[in-house]
Amino acid sequence: MIPEIGHYALILALCVAVVQGTIPIYGAAVGNSSFMSVAKPAARGQFLLVLLAFCCLGYAFAVKDFSVLYVAATSNSQLPLHYRIAAIWGAHEGSLLLWVFILTIWMVAVSFFSGHLPEAMRARILGVMGLVSVGFLLFMLTVSNPFERLIPAAFDGRDLNPLLQDPGMVIHPPMLYMGYVGFSVAFAFALAALFGGTLDAAWARWSRPWTTVAWCFLTIGVAMGSGWAYYELGWGGWWFWDPVENASFMPWLAGTALIHSLAVTDKRGSFKAWSVLLAILAFSLSLLGTFLVRSGVLTSVHAFATDPKRGLFILVFLAVVIGGSLMLYAWRAPRVGLGGGFSIVSREGMLLANNVLLVAALGSVLLGTLYPLFLDALDLGKISVGPPYFDTVFVPLMTPAIFLMGIGPLAQWKKASLPDLAVRLRWAFGVSVATALVVPILMGHWSPLVSLGLLLALWIATTIAVDLRERLTRTDGSSFMGKLAMLPRAYWGMVIAHFGLALFITGVTMVKGFEVEQDVRMNVGETATLGGYTFRFDGTEQYRGPNYIAARGSIHVSQDGRDVTVMYPEKRRYTVQNQTMTEAAISPGFLRDLYVSLGEPLEGGAWSVRLYHKPFIDWIWGGCLVMAVGGVVAISDRRYRLAWRRKEVEVPAGTQMARQTVS
Amino acid sequence: MKPRHKRFIFIGLGLLALAGASMLILNAFQKNLVFFYTPTAVANGEAPKGRGFRIGGMVEDGSLTREGDGLTVHFVITDTAKRVPVTFKGILPDLFKEGKGAVAQGQLGADGTFLASEVLAKHDENYMPPEAAEALAKAKSAAGAQTSSTLVVNPR
Numbered sequence: 001m002i003p004e005i006g007h008y009a010l011i012l013a014l015c016v017a018v019v020q021g022t023i024p025i026y027g028a029a030v031g032n033s034s035f036m037s038v039a040k041p042a043a044r045g046q047f048l049l050v051l052l053a054f055c056c057l058g059y060a061f062a063v064k065d066f067s068v069l070y071v072a073a074t075s076n077s078q079l080p081l082h083y084r085i086a087a088i089w090g091a092h093e094g095s096l097l098l099w100v101f102i103l104t105i106w107m108v109a110v111s112f113f114s115g116h117l118p119e120a121m122r123a124r125i126l127g128v129m130g131l132v133s134v135g136f137l138l139f140m141l142t143v144s145n146p147f148e149r150l151i152p153a154a155f156d157g158r159d160l161n162p163l164l165q166d167p168g169m170v171i172h173p174p175m176l177y178m179g180y181v182g183f184s185v186a187f188a189f190a191l192a193a194l195f196g197g198t199l200d201a202a203w204a205r206w207s208r209p210w211t212t213v214a215w216c217f218l219t220i221g222v223a224m225g226s227g228w229a230y231y232e233l234g235w236g237g238w239w240f241w242d243p244v245e246n247a248s249f250m251p252w253l254a255g256t257a258l259i260h261s262l263a264v265t266d267k268r269g270s271f272k273a274w275s276v277l278l279a280i281l282a283f284s285l286s287l288l289g290t291f292l293v294r295s296g297v298l299t300s301v302h303a304f305a306t307d308p309k310r311g312l313f314i315l316v317f318l319a320v321v322i323g324g325s326l327m328l329y330a331w332r333a334p335r336v337g338l339g340g341g342f343s344i345v346s347r348e349g350m351l352l353a354n355n356v357l358l359v360a361a362l363g364s365v366l367l368g369t370l371y372p373l374f375l376d377a378l379d380l381g382k383i384s385v386g387p388p389y390f391d392t393v394f395v396p397l398m399t400p401a402i403f404l405m406g407i408g409p410l411a412q413w414k415k416a417s418l419p420d421l422a423v424r425l426r427w428a429f430g431v432s433v434a435t436a437l438v439v440p441i442l443m444g445h446w447s448p449l450v451s452l453g454l455l456l457a458l459w460i461a462t463t464i465a466v467d468l469r470e471r472l473t474r475t476d477g478s479s480f481m482g483k484l485a486m487l488p489r490a491y492w493g494m495v496i497a498h499f500g501l502a503l504f505i506t507g508v509t510m511v512k513g514f515e516v517e518q519d520v521r522m523n524v525g526e527t528a529t530l531g532g533y534t535f536r537f538d539g540t541e542q543y544r545g546p547n548y549i550a551a552r553g554s555i556h557v558s559q560d561g562r563d564v565t566v567m568y569p570e571k572r573r574y575t576v577q578n579q580t581m582t583e584a585a586i587s588p589g590f591l592r593d594l595y596v597s598l599g600e601p602l603e604g605g606a607w608s609v610r611l612y613h614k615p616f617i618d619w620i621w622g623g624c625l626v627m628a629v630g631g632v633v634a635i636s637d638r639r640y641r642l643a644w645r646r647k648e649v650e651v652p653a654g655t656q657m658a659r660q661t662v663s
Numbered sequence: 664m665k666p667r668h669k670r671f672i673f674i675g676l677g678l679l680a681l682a683g684a685s686m687l688i689l690n691a692f693q694k695n696l697v698f699f700y701t702p703t704a705v706a707n708g709e710a711p712k713g714r715g716f717r718i719g720g721m722v723e724d725g726s727l728t729r730e731g732d733g734l735t736v737h738f739v740i741t742d743t744a745k746r747v748p749v750t751f752k753g754i755l756p757d758l759f760k761e762g763k764g765a766v767a768q769g770q771l772g773a774d775g776t777f778l779a780s781e782v783l784a785k786h787d788e789n790y791m792p793p794e795a796a797e798a799l800a801k802a803k804s805a806a807g808a809q810t811s812s813t814l815v816v817n818p819r
Contacts, residue, residue, distance in 0.1 A: 234757075344672065356677070360684040367692065382699035382794055384717065389695035393688050519753050521733030580757040599754035602733045608754050 003068050006056025007147040013049035013100075014137040016042050020130030024123035025195070036123035043111045043126050046133065047104035054101045057088055057146055067153030070094060070146045076159035076576050078547035086170040087160045089177075093146035095294045098174065100136045102181045103129065110185060110210075117206060124192035125185070132184055135317050143310045159547070159576035168228040176221030176248055180286035182214020183255060187283035190276040191325060194332040199272050204265035207279070209635040211262060212493075215255045216631035222248045223624035234582030234597045236517065236612045238620060241390040243298050246369040247289035250362055254282035257358040260351050268413055270341075270348055273333045274355070280329060284322045285362075291318070297373065343415040350408040357401040364393045395449070402456045402505070405498060406463035410470070424470070428462035443514065453509025460502035464495055493634025497627045504623025510616035519599065523606040531613030533594060534558050539605055540571075540598075548572040550583075553598050553607060557587065569598045569609075593617045697768060701798035703805070706745035710771055718747060718777055719766040719795035727761055740765065740777070742802035751779040764795030 020042035027035025057070075061084045066072040074090040075083075089098040107129050114122045140146065163169075189207040193199040225248060230238040239245060258278040264271045291314045292298060342348040368385040375381055406428070407421055436455035440446045471491075477483035520528045522537035529535070536556040543550055550572040557564040567585035574581060584597040592615045599608030699717045700710045710716055718740055726739035735752045738761075749767055759765055759782060769779035 341666065341669075343669070344676070353680075356680060357684075360681070360688070364684075364688045364691075367688065371692075382717075382797070384697045384699070385692065386695050386697050389691050392691040392695070396687055397684065519734055582757055602729075606733065608733050610754055 002056050002059050003065065003147040003149070006053040006060075007145065009049045009053040009056065010137060010141060010147075013046050013053065013104075014134065014141060016046045016049065017130045017133040017137055020046060021127055021134050022130075023127075024130075025127035028120040028123045028127070028195070031120075033119060036119050039123045039126035039130075040111045042130065043104070043107040046130070047108045050097075050101050050104045053147075054088075054097060057094065057097060058085055060147075061085060061087055064157070065153075066155070066157050067150055068146075069148045069150040072150050072154040072157045074157070074160050076157040076547065078576070079157075079160055079165070080546055082170060083160055083165050086164070089173045090160050090164050092294045092296070093140065093144045093148075095173065095177075095290070096136060096140050096144055097146050099177055099181060099290060100133060100140070102174070102177045103133055103136070103184060106181055106185055107133075110188075120196060121192055121206075124195050125188040128188035128191045129184055132188075132321070135321065139313055139317065143313055156576075159574065162548070162572070162574040162577070162579050162581045163232060165574075166228065166232050168224055168232065172221060172224040172228055175217055175224055177290075179214050179216075179218025179221050179255075180248075180251060180290060182210065182217055183251060183279070183283045183286050185210040185214065186258060186279040187325070190279035191328065193276065193336070194328050197332060197335045199276065199336040201266055201269050204262050204272075204275065205639070208259075208262050208266055209640045211255065211258055211279075212631045212635050215252075215259055216628040218248070218252050218255060219624055219628045219631070222252055223621050223628075227621050230617075231584055231586055234584045235610070236584070236595050236597070236614070238511075238617065241368070241385075241387045243369050243373075244293050246365050247292040250365055250369075251282050251285040251289055253358050253362040253365070254278060254285050257355045257362075258282050261355055264348055264351050268342070268348060271352070271355075272336050273329075276329060276333065276336065278355075278359075280322075280325045281359075284318075284325075287318060287321060292369075342413070345411070345418055346416050347408055347411040347413050350404045350411055354401050354404050354408065357397055357404075361394060361397045361401075364397070365390065368393075395452070399452065399456065402460065402501075405501075406459045409467050409494065409498075410463065425463060425466060428459065428466050432458035432462050440513070445514065447513060450509055450513035453505055453513070457502045457505040457509065460498055460505070464499060464502075468495065488637055488639075490634050490637035490639070493630045493632075493637070495630070496633055497630025500623045500626030500628075500630055502623070503619050503626055507616045507619030507621075507623055511614055511620070514615045515617075516613045518611045520609055520611065521602060521606055522609045523604065526606075528609075528611060530611050531592070531615075532559060533564065533613065535596065535609075535611055537607070537609065540601075540607065545572065547576060548574045548581075551598070551601070553596075553609070555585070555596050555609075557594060565594075567594065567596050569596045571598045571601075588618055590618070591615060699766075699794050701801055702740055702742045702745040702747045703798075703802055705747050705771065705777070712771060715768060715770050715780070717766055717768045717783075717794065718749075719764065720747075720798045721795065722759070722761050722763060722765050724762045740767065742798040744802035744805065747777050748775070749777045749779050751782055753782075755782055764799075766794050 020039060023035050024037075024039035024042075027033070027038070057068075059065075060068045060071050061075055062081065064071070064075070064077050064084070066077075070091070070093050071087075074087045074094070079087070088094045107126060110122075110125060110129070114125070117125075186207055189203065189210065193203050222245075225245065226238050229240065229245075230236070258275065258281075261271045261275045261278050265275045295310065295314060297311070368389055372383050372385060375383055407425065410424060411421060432455050435458050436451045439454055440450045471487060472480075472483045475483045475486045477486050516531045518528065518530050522528065524537060524539040527534050527536045534557070536558070538554045538556055540551045540553040543552055550570045552568050552570045555567045555569065557567060565587045567587055569585040570583035572581045572583055573579070582597050582599075584595055586596075587594040592613060595612035595614055597610050599610060601607055697715060697717055698711075699719065702718065702720050704710060705718060710718075720740045720742040723739040723741045723746065726737075728737045729735070730737075734754070735750065736755065737748065737750050739746050739748050741747070749769075750772075751767065751769075766783045767777065767779035768781045768783065769777055772778050
């Protein structure tokens, strides 16, 4: 009964979505305000209906209702409750439900925080989001219904993939989807502007906080995915350039470009058409990412073809959303205009260059991800594009981007002077180069890439310092702290996020340059030395978990005769699917991680063991976290907060427009 | 400088940057493509010498042997028509088993042994890696043993 209620709620939600996607947009076109006012209640009603469906599926998992096909396929009676709940998004159908649920959350958020928007704008935004929702709900109800019954009911479920039975997996997909779907708001803003034909600085100011929030979620989501791969896959890597990872990284690159482009549109009125295009791109890539990961196409293109309805629906949906919005763009963008002009050497110029580099990097990832799929689908042979490809492409593309990232914030809008910038930045440059050359030598191993990485990280940090100092001398304030507080939050957000990137680059550079890895055969009592630490293998013991049996090794770690820690790596066998899993043991630290995983049992109680010493690896995720914090600080800026309170009366767009000069 | 000139410079610089980036990307792409060969193709000498590639199929039953160091392993990958001996030093992935599908990446040695640098198993117990499944299917259809040429691969 409960699953049927959920199913019915989804059907009702589809009806509401159709209304929400048509009437308000029509109302905005003809200027009928009662039609437009349908948008708000429709969005909220749809949220409640999808929430109901979501709870119904959650209930089916909680009570182990194995007469629901999806529940039987992704859970098991021995699976603990929290993983049964997380199993809602453990596979294709439930992920789609989570996607729509999050979409309705964003809709409700828009309906509450859009008091300052013109009514037609709000109607169009919610209308576009309603249309996206129609697509997803139709997809679920026709070919991917999570509430489909299994008759007769299964005696027990097939269990959740053991790789997904992990606390990280409980939060990672919702975070990632908050980011993916969050870009639908930026997308809806962009389409609303195209429909309405008005695209000004006020538009950019309205869409900026939404875009930044989505970007923060996506940053955290991608970082969590990487962290999950690090500790759960058991072999010490943190990024594999796997299609699944690329699928989440591409929208991130597009979103990063969008944030910077919107900043220019907001401040200077330039880059209008480009911002709209990026918003469309970011959301299209989010859709692509969702489908790539959750449709089975990556496992095998041919398996995908065995269920042609699903594949066809996805292709048609992508074609309609991407093709439709690009056509609208081609038709309306000329009306939008280009905005103010600027010289090549100016803050706009540098942001433009950065945007182009980010999009080029995005293109390279897209090529490496989709090309093998195309070849395979056309039966032209099987290829794979290895991580070396992405490494070789990313370093040369990102190096100039990061170099410009240091200069950009110090350059003037419209027209900057290169000699002036060179004088202001000479100390930052000198300090960065000298430190980047000396530090690797002190650490005992110099290589060009390590120096380059450190140079980029230091360049970001030192240019931030120069910029801060200059701004503080220009700020009036009684005390140093008072001056710091005078700087706008949006500026602090940028500084923090950029600094996060510096931390991230440091982490990547140090791990790539200095990590030590060793595969060894270890008898009980035998020791191995790595990175100054001595690892002693003390044998394994058997134990039984809720739905697995495990061999747990214990490895005693010491440094210069002092005890450091004892690590317990495990080898688990999940009984339902008879699947073996390596659970690595990690001893985290600010400056290094120790990482141990069990390979295979050998004769006489010995095991093959993999040992890692990974310097600075936690800086990678720490850096991402700092970036996201930067985003949060940026949206807490006064100019947005005022915008929330003000009721659609006076938006200081006029002042912005007046400052623009047409070239 | 007139606005028109400025625009020309802009477009020129943009095109130049785009050309540079494309060159870089396509060049790296060309160098890092890893092709996949079936054991039959390797036996027929189609696989490149001195360049890495991937090979996939079934790990032959009873072929796995381990050297005294506990880390160097030898096994045979087969598509039921041809066999290729493989040597790998390191820890095998959790899902590696005799009689199951596997994909290895590496180079062909002078004696015809495949020296694997990596053994992949990005799949679960329910299905084979797609490449391995296809290698088996190809060999099967070539032998004409069975009419059905595809192994059923579970999308989930």
